Amino acid sequence: MNNWFTEFWTNHIKFSIRIKEHLFSQQTPFQKLDFYDSYELGRFFTLDDIMMANEKDEFIYHEMMIHFPMTVNPKITNVLVIGGGDGGSVRELCRYSSIKAITMVEIDEIVVRKAQELLPQTAHKLSDPRVKLIFADGCQFVRDTKEQYDLIVIDSTDPIGPGEGLFSREFYQNCAKILKPEGIVVNQHESPYFEQTRIEMMRAHEKLRSIFATATVYQAFIPTYPSGHWLFGFASNTQKPQSINGSKELIDSFNLKYYNHEIHLASLVLPNYVKDLLKK
Amino acid sequence: MNNWFTEFWTNHIKFSIRIKEHLFSQQTPFQKLDFYDSYELGRFFTLDDIMMANEKDEFIYHEMMIHFPMTVNPKITNVLVIGGGDGGSVRELCRYSSIKAITMVEIDEIVVRKAQELLPQTAHKLSDPRVKLIFADGCQFVRDTKEQYDLIVIDSTDPIGPGEGLFSREFYQNCAKILKPEGIVVNQHESPYFEQTRIEMMRAHEKLRSIFATATVYQAFIPTYPSGHWLFGFASNTQKPQSINGSKELIDSFNLKYYNHEIHLASLVLPNYVKDLLKK
Numbered sequence: 001m002n003n004w005f006t007e008f009w010t011n012h013i014k015f016s017i018r019i020k021e022h023l024f025s026q027q028t029p030f031q032k033l034d035f036y037d038s039y040e041l042g043r044f045f046t047l048d049d050i051m052m053a054n055e056k057d058e059f060i061y062h063e064m065m066i067h068f069p070m071t072v073n074p075k076i077t078n079v080l081v082i083g084g085g086d087g088g089s090v091r092e093l094c095r096y097s098s099i100k101a102i103t104m105v106e107i108d109e110i111v112v113r114k115a116q117e118l119l120p121q122t123a124h125k126l127s128d129p130r131v132k133l134i135f136a137d138g139c140q141f142v143r144d145t146k147e148q149y150d151l152i153v154i155d156s157t158d159p160i161g162p163g164e165g166l167f168s169r170e171f172y173q174n175c176a177k178i179l180k181p182e183g184i185v186v187n188q189h190e191s192p193y194f195e196q197t198r199i200e201m202m203r204a205h206e207k208l209r210s211i212f213a214t215a216t217v218y219q220a221f222i223p224t225y226p227s228g229h230w231l232f233g234f235a236s237n238t239q240k241p242q243s244i245n246g247s248k249e250l251i252d253s254f255n256l257k258y259y260n261h262e263i264h265l266a267s268l269v270l271p272n273y274v275k276d277l278l279k280k
Numbered sequence: 281m282n283n284w285f286t287e288f289w290t291n292h293i294k295f296s297i298r299i300k301e302h303l304f305s306q307q308t309p310f311q312k313l314d315f316y317d318s319y320e321l322g323r324f325f326t327l328d329d330i331m332m333a334n335e336k337d338e339f340i341y342h343e344m345m346i347h348f349p350m351t352v353n354p355k356i357t358n359v360l361v362i363g364g365g366d367g368g369s370v371r372e373l374c375r376y377s378s379i380k381a382i383t384m385v386e387i388d389e390i391v392v393r394k395a396q397e398l399l400p401q402t403a404h405k406l407s408d409p410r411v412k413l414i415f416a417d418g419c420q421f422v423r424d425t426k427e428q429y430d431l432i433v434i435d436s437t438d439p440i441g442p443g444e445g446l447f448s449r450e451f452y453q454n455c456a457k458i459l460k461p462e463g464i465v466v467n468q469h470e471s472p473y474f475e476q477t478r479i480e481m482m483r484a485h486e487k488l489r490s491i492f493a494t495a496t497v498y499q500a501f502i503p504t505y506p507s508g509h510w511l512f513g514f515a516s517n518t519q520k521p522q523s524i525n526g527s528k529e530l531i532d533s534f535n536l537k538y539y540n541h542e543i544h545l546a547s548l549v550l551p552n553y554v555k556d557l558l559k560k
Contacts, residue, residue: 004294010320011298011319011320012297012298012318012319012320013295013296013297013298013320013321014284014294014295014296015293015294015295015296016293016294016295016296017292017293018291018292018293038292039291039292040290040291040292040293040474041293057473060551193337193501193503194320194503219501221473221499221501221507221508221509221551223473223474223507223508223509227501227503227508228501228503228507228508228509229501229503229508256552257551257552257553258551258552258553259551259552260551260552262549263549263550263551263552265546265549266545266546266547266549267546269542269543269545269546270543271340271501271537271538271539271540271543272536272537272538272539272540272543273537273538
């Protein structure tokens with residue numbers, strides 16, 4: 001069989017994955033959803049033909065997204081996840097017995113239901129009793145909710161299609177309003193390397209910096225996202241990203257494959273060209 | 281024009297670059313050499329259809345390869361470069377007025393001459409009066425030379441074809457013999473992510489560790505090498521990789537685009553799965 005899934009990382013760069021089987025394809029009310037099985041990456045799914053998560057490296061994205069803020073503030077108990085339909089962020093949150101409530105607001109129920117069926121590696125903790133699933137627009141949810149959160153995880157797609165609002169100034173301002181004083185916002189923050197993601201990265205950073213007392217980025221090696229150099233945003237009015245407050249024993253007990261406390265600090269150290277982009 | 285250069289990162293993963301022009305192609309006595317111009321990466325060249333260097337991100341590889349050891353031991357004056365036909369490592373070495381002699385031993389003269397013609401961005405310092413070019417087999421050179429070096433830079437291709445010997449135990453042992461007591465060896469050390477490069481990476485590390493008192497790896501984001509997560513090896517009998525002995529003023533004066541002293545330390549901090557591979 002000689003069947004490839006190809007993603008255009010830019011107009012001039014392609015990344016292709018040999019597939020074993022095209023498991024599922026549907027145009028949902030929001031986006032085109034596909035699940036594949038592959039030789040190199042195991043199962044993976046795409047939205048509008050863009051890689052979201054695969055069995056081989058999803059641990060990197062989800063560990064970095066969740067254990068970074070949980071280490072800065074281990075007293076977090078009430079978490080809001082926006083997006084994150086594959087359940088990987090919820091899975092990492094569920095490792096903490098100290099977390100009491102996880103509200104996940106995902107616009108596209110079909111993504112969640114198919115991930116539960118076809119990608120249990122990421123989705124298997126969505127049935128945890130602490131998890132409340134709400135299928136709604138995240139922008140509207142943060143505008144309307146009366147709840148206050150310790151941690152908001154913006155686990156979005158790229159800022160085109162349904163993910164676009166999750167990179168808007170209004171959305172970030174509403175996140176700030178529903179954040180407790182000691183709260184943290186983390187987000188999927190695109191890549192500094194290729195031009196299109198770089199521009200989105202700079203815009204997101206500028207907005208977050210104008211709203212929160214502290215806004216910075218941290219990075220990880222994610223081989224299946226464009227360029228493999230991926231950023232996360234950290235924003236808070238009171239917490240500092242380099243504060244290691246979580247217990248080493250607890251983190252060690254999770255047997256993570258990527259994140260550790262030294263990686264936490266190292267992920268904040270940026271190459272000169274990325275620092276220069278963030279100053280602009 | 282709709283012309284692509286495609287590299288197989290594994291049997292099941294392809295990376296493709298849209299090319300403007302195929303500038304040069306030749307089967308040399310050692311390997312197949314091609315130069316291209318591209319929309320996204322500028323000019324680049326390949327050996328046996330594997331990306332070696334491109335104008336967009338070669339700075340990352342060359343800065344990390346050279347400024348890392350020069351920061352650990354700024355007293356280095358006599359340097360041996362094995363391979364490195366594009367001249368990028370020599371260019372970075374030439375920034376240091378303290379370096380008195382650079383011997384570059386490259387097996388394939390055609391690579392050097394075509395890089396001087398078609399890739400002056402990397403090759404333009406090969407004419408520096410401190411640089412001595414020797415077109416010979418690096419394995420034989422380190423076996424026969426009577427010279428002693430402060431720094432040996434193994435700027436090799438992958439361990440297949442002409443680069444194979446530069447990953448052998450005998451070659452590393454001969455490097456150790458021609459290294460001054462305070463000397464350092466750095467090498468292109470493959471990637472931990474995909475299986476084939478991972479196996480080569482583990483083998484190289486095991487050999488270096490059995491020969492030198494200290495052998496470790498450090499990493500960088502290099503988007504056009506397979507997985508984008510690339511390692512360098514550091515080996516020495518007396519020097520420690522985390523020692524920042526170089527002057528911050530000097531490094532700042534170079535206006536580098538990737539490397540800085542904080543990146544130096546952060547590049548030594550490895551994800552858990554990479555640490556586990558190196559313990560094996």
